[in-house]
Amino acid sequence: MTTVIIKSDSDKKTLLLIQLAERLGLPAEAQPFRELTVEDMIHGMGRKATDEELIAYLEKGKDA
16 A cells, blocks of 8 residues: 655645546545654554455556
């Protein structure tokens, strides 16, 4: 799973980026911005992928 962080003060641009991700078949959500800490950069941030998400991600590579 990949997290993309975009800091924008434009709700319109944020909405367009979310719509683009969804058209590409990617889950997308907006969250309040927060500065990354050293801990975030070392260990990652957000939730861990579920087993189903991880299996689906790994299965995609087999078709290529």
